[in-house]
Amino acid sequence: xxxxxxxxxxxxGYARILADASATGRxxxxxxxxxxxxxxxxxxxxxxxxxxxxxxHLAATRADWPRAAGSADTVLAAVQQAIDAFAEGYERxxxxxxxxxxxxxxxxxxDLLYGRSDLGRLAERAERFGLRFSHEHAxxxxxxxxxxxxxxxxxxxxxxxxxxxxxxxxxxxxTKDGRMLCIAPGDQDEILLHFAKQAYAATDGGRVxxxxxxxxxxxxxxxxxxxLNTLDLADRMExxxxxxxxxxxxVYPVLTxxxxxxxxxxxxxxxxxxxxRGGPQPLLDTLTTYFNAGCVAAEAARRLSLSVRALTYRxxxxxxxxxxxxxxxxxxxxxxxxxxxxxxxxxPAKAL
Numbered sequence: 001x002x003x004x005x006x007x008x009x010x011x012x013g014y015a016r017i018l019a020d021a022s023a024t025g026r027x028x029x030x031x032x033x034x035x036x037x038x039x040x041x042x043x044x045x046x047x048x049x050x051x052x053x054x055x056x057h058l059a060a061t062r063a064d065w066p067r068a069a070g071s072a073d074t075v076l077a078a079v080q081q082a083i084d085a086f087a088e089g090y091e092r093x094x095x096x097x098x099x100x101x102x103x104x105x106x107x108x109x110x111d112l113l114y115g116r117s118d119l120g121r122l123a124e125r126a127e128r129f130g131l132r133f134s135h136e137h138a139x140x141x142x143x144x145x146x147x148x149x150x151x152x153x154x155x156x157x158x159x160x161x162x163x164x165x166x167x168x169x170x171x172x173x174x175t176k177d178g179r180m181l182c183i184a185p186g187d188q189d190e191i192l193l194h195f196a197k198q199a200y201a202a203t204d205g206g207r208v209x210x211x212x213x214x215x216x217x218x219x220x221x222x223x224x225x226x227x228l229n230t231l232d233l234a235d236r237m238e239x240x241x242x243x244x245x246x247x248x249x250x251v252y253p254v255l256t257x258x259x260x261x262x263x264x265x266x267x268x269x270x271x272x273x274x275x276x277r278g279g280p281q282p283l284l285d286t287l288t289t290y291f292n293a294g295c296v297a298a299e300a301a302r303r304l305s306l307s308v309r310a311l312t313y314r315x316x317x318x319x320x321x322x323x324x325x326x327x328x329x330x331x332x333x334x335x336x337x338x339x340x341x342x343x344x345x346x347x348p349a350k351a352l
Contacts, residue, residue, distance in 0.1 A: 006056035010043050014057065014082060015064035021078035022066035028078060033085045040089025044097070050090055057083050102150075109174050112217060113224050122217045131172055136186030136213040137220050140195050141227040144203030147178030154202045155180050161198045166191055183220060186213025196243045207234060209244045229253070237343050255341060262341040263352040269338035270347075272321040280348050283321075284339065286314045290326055291336045 211223030
């Protein structure tokens with residue numbers, strides 16, 4: 001905005017202040033400073049640029065330079081005081097506006113992710129933050145070794161990288177419970193993948209989970225919860241992948257949908273391992289590694305730092321205790337399902 005476009009209201013009383021200062025050599029009074037601050041606040045609330053406002057004050061200084069006797073230093077000191085007070089009020093109003101915006105953003109995010117606001121009202125507020133619930137959205141959640149807040153360096157670094165790459169694409173980055181979140185349109189998977197890559201690098205090896213695209217504001221909550229559940233699942237199943245998709249792990253929630261049935265399978269198939277010397281955990285770990293190695297004994301032995309003969313002995317011991325042979329395709333599915341169930345239910349650490 002050019003100088004001449006600044007309304008005269010924001011310069012109200014300025015010429016008189018200069019004239020009085022020149023005539024008396026005094027500094028600005030408390031009332032005059034207060035009036036300058038108030039005008040600065042009003043200018044900020046009106047959306048006027050500070051640079052244009054300062055230029056308008058300087059232009060007014062030239063136009064209204066006092067003709068009465070007085071030193072230039074006295075006038076310039078008054079100019080400095082007046083503009084400084086005006087800028088102080090302007091900056092104070094902007095800080096307040098930023099805090100109010102941050103509070104509104106945080107309230108919206110909390111309402112969105114907890115699903116505790118009227119959906120129609122939530123959709124109206126969402127457009128203010130770049131989300132359009134007429135489209136599907138997916139949520140990616142990044143968890144690192146530290147807890148992150150929105151103003152921290154790591155979230156800012158990730159956000160700057162996304163903005164530099166994609167600009168404004170109806171994407172919302174935020175933090176929740178110490179984790180970083182990216183909410184993006186469901187048909188723009190490249191945004192979530194870039195977020196995952198940047199978050200993994202910025203957190204020095206954290207983990208990212210991506211929920212499935214879902215429609216509407218309730219879909220955001222659902223996708224967010226899927227991503228959280230995927231992170232929890234990754235911990236329990238000791239999954240090593242840095243980026244996990246809920247869509248790729250749907251078999252695990254299915255297996256635990258009937259928790260009692262899964263508990264019965266675990267106890268029936270693996271319960272006899274509790275009678276082994278040293279407890280069930282070594283043999284359970286053997287089964288887990290054996291299945292993860294594609295039932296290739298040599299590879300499983302390498303991963304367990306055992307000889308193939310020692311691994312074979314353990315598998316035979318499992319067969320003897322449970323009656324199920326891990327090397328037999330007919331028994332393998334039951335045992336592998338039971339092993340997955342044991343991890344999901346945290347058995348044998350927790351009683352079933």
